[in-house]
Amino acid sequence: MSEHSSWPEWIYVGVVVALLIYVGAEAWNIERIIEHIPSDAEIIQVAGQQWFWTFEHEDGTKEIGELHLKKDHAYKFEVVSKDVIHSFNIHDYVVLVDAVPGRVNTVWFSPDESGEFDIQCREYCGLIHYNMRAKLYVDDES
Amino acid sequence: MIMIYPINFSLALEDDPGKYINRKAEVWNLFYRMMTVAFVIGSVVSGTLIWLVWRFRESNPKAKKTKYEEQGKW
Numbered sequence: 001m002s003e004h005s006s007w008p009e010w011i012y013v014g015v016v017v018a019l020l021i022y023v024g025a026e027a028w029n030i031e032r033i034i035e036h037i038p039s040d041a042e043i044i045q046v047a048g049q050q051w052f053w054t055f056e057h058e059d060g061t062k063e064i065g066e067l068h069l070k071k072d073h074a075y076k077f078e079v080v081s082k083d084v085i086h087s088f089n090i091h092d093y094v095v096l097v098d099a100v101p102g103r104v105n106t107v108w109f110s111p112d113e114s115g116e117f118d119i120q121c122r123e124y125c126g127l128i129h130y131n132m133r134a135k136l137y138v139d140d141e142s
Numbered sequence: 143m144i145m146i147y148p149i150n151f152s153l154a155l156e157d158d159p160g161k162y163i164n165r166k167a168e169v170w171n172l173f174y175r176m177m178t179v180a181f182v183i184g185s186v187v188s189g190t191l192i193w194l195v196w197r198f199r200e201s202n203p204k205a206k207k208t209k210y211e212e213q214g215k216w
Contacts, residue, residue, distance in 0.1 A: 012186070012190060015186060016183060016186065016187070019179050019182060019183050020183075022179065023176060023179050026172065026175060026176075027172065027176065030168055030169075030171075030172045033163060033168060034163070034165055034168055034169065038162060072162075074162050092166075093165060093166055094165055094166045094169045094170070095165070109165050110162035110163075110164075110165070112164060
């Protein structure tokens, strides 16, 4: 086999390794960008419990089953659970984080469209999990 | 892609008030890029295997006998 040329194999290996390095680097970088919370983000305390969501704004305003936010503002959610594991999800804005008893998990986003959006539990949490929903209202700043 | 990466990297963490990243766009863009890479790798690997099986089958006109076959030892 001494006359055998192996350069096609090396090109093949190189292409695959380069693509895998790109995948790892790009995924890491996007995750880093997404997880960077803006310094002016308003903190919203989110509590999940069987089977509804409660929200508390920085000024102490509390909401149950609905959340009112302003368009083009940044919001940081501090998500907790009062009983079992839930998962806080705003599908239209790709916001998803588990609500775990004894932990405070954070996620942030900035709504760029006004309107009504669904908030839902994304982790099976018991009998009425399917209906553990809330409504997100994004208002134009006026 | 190696050229593009540092450009993204340097623009990443600007913290101007009111100028926020579009989380939805970032996540879905990443998803589509990853899918593109996944299909490219899948094509390269499976394409290579298909070519390998086709090219080195016994019935290929270009197939050469091994030295064992030439000596009738197999």
